[in-house]
Amino acid sequence: MFKFALFLIRVQWIDRLATSSFLIGITIQTALLALALYQTAQTPAEALVLAARAALMTCTAIVLLSAMSSVQNEFRYGTIEKVVLGAVPISTLLLIRSAASAVVSSPAIVVPFLAAYARFPGLVGPRSLLVILMAYVSLMAVCYQSTLVLCQFKAPIGVVAWLRLGLLFIGLSVLPFAGSELVSLVLPTGWILRFVAATGPQAAAVAFAGFLAVTAAWTGLLWKALSGRMMSRIEESLTDGAETR
């Protein structure tokens, strides 16, 4: 299973490289955000917040693209049969693919933190490494959850933009308003930012626990609510134009 998981990371990488937005757009965005962080961050705490925000902002686009591909490609390429008949349960495959998707986002996750480390070398340590790990977990969860959501739509591409807007405006408060920080706590990314900004160990522990709880709650809730409908969508796709595919 481990070898297969590694292989799926490679497949995810091949899939992402095929989209110009990943190769060019993500590279430019990552470079610009890292440069801006390096030039503007005044304190180590500010640098860490900016690095986390930059990584999450860029990578939500990557994992949403991956989630959309997971849905559309299986139907379009007629490979859904292999997925359904496979010995690997769909929930497990979805989990491995989501993890693979987070892994292929690595350059965009790591580069902003490297910029922060270059500006303030004292930031290197367990705390910032934990933030990076939380970013990975959060992106994996976003990919898993959005795959379930996107499965429900015949044209998921139209929904991707809305999901991204929600993640950016609610989860990362890119346009702050009164109470936006509180609202952001409904999503795991809000808790990551709270963890980064926490000043004491107790506040950090609460933020970390909040992150785990919200991530698990959303994943469980969406699986319970949408997995049945996902199987119906798969059945529909198997009966659509069976003779004309």
Next chain:
Amino acid sequence: MTALLELDDVGYRYPHRKNERGDVLRGVSLTVAAGEAVGIVGSNGSGKSTLLKVLATLLRPTRGRVLFRGVPVARSLRAYRAGLNYCAGAPQGFYPRLTAEENLRFSSGMKGRMLSRGEIAALLDRVGLTESGDVTYARFSLGMRQRLHLAAVLFEPATVWILDEPTNGLDSDGMALLQGLLGEAGGRVARVVVSHDADFLSRVVDRTLHLRDGKVMCSSSRSS
């Protein structure tokens, strides 16, 4: 002969069509013995592909039941699927950006054990794609795609092969290859084959079922 697979009064209705036209299969009963080869013919829209999908457990029948070794497949799903190789046929069914080798690695991994490069090379060799392992599926001709599907059908363990239009795109060499593979599997693997090519079917199956409007109209054995 003991039935390996059994369809008992199976019906299937499209989930998103509520009217009469939604009924694709209407009371199909069929038994397939271990190692037996059964062909299915019928005009477009007669329900052949749907019947194969029900047999492959991709679709759940809305009426009747499917039995594997006398037990409803729902109760022996894992065991049944472990020995089932289903081929929906070219042009689709594989990832276009992956090479032939990568596609077979994925398919075998999904089946439970990802094959080694050596094992995949041997499979590609058997279907005449020795030199094409590192070519992406998108660059394959229809015939090459069909051969790659046949390579996936050869995965082990196998107790049942379900093949939907496996002759599509195959040239005469490809047809001979397919005929050879179906013959070699005889007695060991049960094979259910849908094809528009009645002549080909008559050479590779033990009996043929004629499907019309979702019903089995008649059955003819090779000898008859």
